Amino acid sequence: MLEFTIKRLLGTIPVLLGILVIAFVVLFMIPGDPAATLAGPRADQETIQRMAHEMGLNQPLPERFMRYLDRTVRGDLGVSMVTDRPVLRSILEKFPYTLRLALLGLTISVLSGLLAGVFSALLRGTIWDRIITGISVAGISTPIFLTGLAFLYLFAMKLRWFPTSAYGSHNLFLVLFLPALTLGIRSGAFLARITRSTLIEVFNEEYIRTARAKGLSSKRILFRHALLNALIPIITVVALDFSSFLNGSVIVETIFELPGLGRFTMDAILKRDYPVIQGVVLFSALIFVGINLIVDLLYAWINPRIRDEMLKGAS
Secondary structure, three states, X not given: OHHHHHHHHHHHHHHHHHHHHHHHHXXXXXXXXXXXXHHOOOOOHHHHHHHHHHHOOOOOHHHHHHHHHHHHHOOOOOEOOOOOOEHHHHHHHHHHHHHHHHXXXXXXXXXXXXXXXHHHHHOOOOHHHHHHHHHHHHHHHOOHHHHHHHHHHHHHHHOOOOOOXXXXXXXXXXXXXXXXXXXXXXXXXXXXXXXXXXXXXXXXXXXXXXXXXXOOOHHHHHHHHHHHHOHHHHHHHHHHHHHHHHOOOHHHHHHXXXXXXXXXXXXXXXXXXXXXXXXXXXXXXXXXXXXXXXXXXXXXXXXXXXXXXXXHHHO
16 A cells, blocks of 8 residues: 555656646736736836836746746745735635535535435335436536525525625624535535446445345445445545535635635636736645545555556556
8 A cells, every 4th residue: 555655646746747837827828918917007018018027027938937836846826916915825814714615515415415325226216216316417407506596595685594695794604504505415416326326336246146145134235335335436526526616616605705715716817816816726736636646545445456456557
């Protein structure tokens, strides 16, 4: 396991370099001139050129990238053009809010998705299976912004069970519950479908039929054999959902006016705050790489055969 972990860590180095290149290139993909934006709409050409010189925009591209690489390695993601605050500090201030939202949304997703998927697989072909399947399809098909607006209108504005935004409320759970439910329902619906199909496939395996022939209880077969072997695709879905939650749920945080990373990113895009956009892209990519690394290690721990296959492929 140690050898596999070291190889996976070393394998992330080229990925991290690629992320740095992409984050650097993002600056050139955004329409507009960063120097002109920073100087303001009434600035003359001389002021714009001076700002471009101060930002290093008139230097050769390789030299600019090396400066960017040096700053990033030292943990310096630049300074916001709007607030004049360090980008990394702003991201780290916003991220805990998004982390709490992601954890609560993931909890709702896993609990609802696993329970619905297991029951649907166990009750395959019954009316309950069709009901759960129909609800899952509806949950996947409904756009997340529509679900969020419906929850906001019904539970916050009409019934007043929850606050309409994070401002003026001191109960963090109540503030985050509706946004987390919006994220968790759609994710849970997809997880339920994956769990159902995977369990049905596992139930048809030879070792499950052998376990039944030996007289093992349905409960033991489910938890000791079926679910354990169905974990790989389930973990994949959960990890991808959690990564997307952490990388800033822009739509949900905007609808519910949450001061998290997603809302922070949207504001930076609207204001063309280039250093912030660049920093968020890099930070989000690092989160995605880190979660994928953890998932690979979980795969290897759950199923040693996967670890052996990965080691053979790497050698």
